[in-house]
Amino acid sequence: MVQSSQVNDYFRHPRHVGSIPADAADVGTGRVESPGHGDVARLQVRVEEATGVIQEARFKAYGCSFAIASASFVADQVMGRTLVSALTITADEIGEKLSLPATKQYCAQLAYDAIRAAIADYETKRDAKAHLTTEDER
Amino acid sequence: MVQSSQVNDYFRHPRHVGSIPADAADVGTGRVESPGHGDVARLQVRVEEATGVIQEARFKAYGCSFAIASASFVADQVMGRTLVSALTITADEIGEKLSLPATKQYCAQLAYDAIRAAIADYETKRDAKAHLTTEDER
Amino acid sequence: MVTLPIYMDSHATTRLDPRVLDAMLPYLSEHFGNPASRTHAFGRKAAAAVDAARCEVAALIGARSAEIVFTSGATESNNLAIKGIVAASDLRPCHVVTVITEHRAVLDPCRQLESNGCDVTRLPVGPDGLIDLDELARAITPRTVLVSVMVANNEIGVCQPIAAIAEVAAARGVMFHTDAAQAVGRVPVDVDRLRVDLASISAHKMHGPKGVGALYVRRQAQARLTSIIDGGGHEHGLRSGTLNVPGIVGFGKAAALASAETNGALSRIASLRDRLWAGFQTRLTGVHLNGSFKHRVPHNLNVSFAHIDGQALLTALDDVAVSSGSACASATDEPSYVVQALGASKQRARASVRFGLDRETTEAEVDYVIDKVVRVVTRLRDLSPLSDELSEVGRDPVVEKQLGGR
Amino acid sequence: MVTLPIYMDSHATTRLDPRVLDAMLPYLSEHFGNPASRTHAFGRKAAAAVDAARCEVAALIGARSAEIVFTSGATESNNLAIKGIVAASDLRPCHVVTVITEHRAVLDPCRQLESNGCDVTRLPVGPDGLIDLDELARAITPRTVLVSVMVANNEIGVCQPIAAIAEVAAARGVMFHTDAAQAVGRVPVDVDRLRVDLASISAHKMHGPKGVGALYVRRQAQARLTSIIDGGGHEHGLRSGTLNVPGIVGFGKAAALASAETNGALSRIASLRDRLWAGFQTRLTGVHLNGSFKHRVPHNLNVSFAHIDGQALLTALDDVAVSSGSACASATDEPSYVVQALGASKQRARASVRFGLDRETTEAEVDYVIDKVVRVVTRLRDLSPLSDELSEVGRDPVVEKQLGGR
């Protein structure tokens, strides 16, 4: 399996490795696993509520070099983007940007799923808070 | 097929190649062919009637190097021997003296057959002559 | 002082010994004859070299030279042995017994036979990688024509009790084949002492050239074997085709070197392997040896490093050539069936890395590899969400269960 | 000036070109990786070299590189093609058409299939060595799965009309295999122009190394072929086993050299061959060409010298390496079945000698060989009782009838 220079770079020098407290209100955590393969990606985003801009992104990944690179790549990509914009990233785009071989396309899917899961988690929290706030306001 | 130095020698430097007039009274000619293989050996002997000693031997042979060497070898062997002594040469002896491989033992047989055929031819002629002489004497 | 990259993948292949190359060179230049051309000197020179090599290979395993059939490698040897014994048998359907952890060069021919109506039993192994002899005995039926069990496993290095297996087979009148590709030339193998009927060998696993191997066929077994490559009747009619003269000459030289040097190298290689294992154990938690430590060839170490993937580890180990049971090279990405056969989870199988030492391995190389592996494992674990998720890595060194979510 | 002994037995094998050896050497030393080890640099280096060689071999015959399956030689390629097509077919019993003058590496696999219930038709040839296309068409039945006809014969050098044969096979929807071992690398062969489905090639017949060859398998034919050596799924699953990297690299280089040099060498070799033939004809009576002169590869001359035996001639020609159809090397001593298939007597078959030129042959060598052969033939004829017995050797150059006595 030959890996592209992009994969090589993200795998050897991963950006945004780490964790942020998952229980913080402005943090969304997505943990996804690739069915069949077993690779795991965890992506965390800290979002500025007012603007919907991702201020910080952190990832951890278990799996092959392609999975790790894909997760690092999306952490890099979502930084500084709005949630709406981050959600426009597609799996195909990830695969293309990293020149993933066909058999490793599932790693792009994994990273893509991680973005959606992280944002969903953040939105769930935000909506719950909004709900509480609304109730408080009532 | 590896050939022994003896075969090599008799094949490369064959002794007693040639023909002698087959119709001479003191000459016996044996021409034999190896069944299946098709090798041919012709052996001629000139015999001194009084002593029964082979004065001269000549051979020609068609076939592989082992067949040619075997024929040359027996021409060499029978020279100077009495008919009785020449008939004691066996095929095994020829094979042994020339270190023939098992698959080439038929060449020894061919040469052996040539001796017997040549001597038989001579004896037939001699006996016919003896018969004529006897009739003359009567 | 080490030269990089370090090669520690001797199960895959080994470096051609320069002395082997020297022996081959004349047959790659002036002595280029075809050994079947017995009518001229070029051919006879080649034939003599093949004869000499055959003797060397035979001597290495205690065989007679007429019992050595040269092939293109152990894959072909295995195919010849397995398909050839079945094809020569009158029993229909017939039955073959092998083991779940065999090399694909045994399992795939068996699968092929199965699709043609032959029955195949694949014995399981215990957590140590060893088969159960009673289970073997029970598996043999009146229709069994062949038992095939390898000497040393190519992934985990585990050595099956070959002499005992041969005895079980012999007691039932069944032919016994062993894939000895990972053993011959590295550990002593004597076909008579072990009482095997057929044994596969590969030159490139013992510092010889690629593309040449042999099948040992005990004299009495030769009539019970049908060739798979026909055309001219070379190799007693068991394997036709122009002989790979330089390859065979190299194989002969490699065998001669192994005969002379194996015993001396054995304990040195084993102690380097032990040093490697001790290094990992001392400096890392979550390391797990795959398969028996005791019943193992000295040059093998197969370790699972918890919470990381073998392919990622291999990729990060850029200046150390080792390989992973995760078979990342293949398109399927299926983790090692051998490690899984030990009862390990897919994750532990994915985490397995195979270190293959050989007689060229140095202590400095071992120390470099320990250092490098420790650093890379640590870095990848820092990256791994699994390390966080499992509280006490040290206590439960290997993640045995699938992580189905949190 | 000639260097002795002279090699003129290029059908048996050819000298490894020194440029081929140079290309191989790095893969016999530092680049020793297993191309299946894609996770490290040693393996990737080897894999890249194999890929490059595959392209060179493909280019030589106008194929795509994915259509090249590396094997251990043309014998294996023939077995794979013939047994593999039959095994993959659903027809039972199926039927194969081949020719009586094929190499044993085709005839023996066919015999093997026959003993397993497959039907085999062996087409006869005319005195020129060529098959009759109408006879071929008539031989094909609805059960025919394969036609196998060689490009150039290994004894008499006769070239069958491959494109026309392929057309007959294609018209009936039958796969067509050709044993191209004696042709590829010596005369232009283009698999697309000829429309063959499978073609066997051997490196050592074109100044490459022994022990490596290829089977060309047209893309559409790949699904209709069953492997004969399994174990890991190398070569698109059609031929498993660790690749013979140095051999394959050498094969690639030999192919590249042949691509570059064959066309230029063709007419030179043909004119040397013609010089040889003219020399024999001018200076000897009783010389007979075996097979068509016109439909013949330029490097072949097969002559029967009346009244003498090929083995004796070869033995006497101590410093000229040629070979004889009399197959003296074998234990059976049966004269060439190829020459006999032309309608020749056993004696003419025994008298046949094969001269094999190649791109290294010089004019001085040819002249030396003419001289030497003339001398030896004359000497052996002096020894031969047959020369005396047949009055006019010059008029009836070849003894056509068995000499059953005088």
Ligand SMILES: Cc1ncc(COP(=O)(O)O)c(C=O)c1O
């Ligand atoms: C146990 C075992 N059997 C068979 C083989 C195949 O041998 P070869 O590489 O000679 O085809 C190998 C190596 O790949 C092996 O390790």
Ligand SMILES: Cc1ncc(COP(=O)(O)O)c(C=O)c1O
């Ligand atoms: C026509 C033909 N086919 C097949 C072969 C066998 O090829 P290899 O020597 O590569 O096994 C040869 C040469 O021996 C040949 O001349």
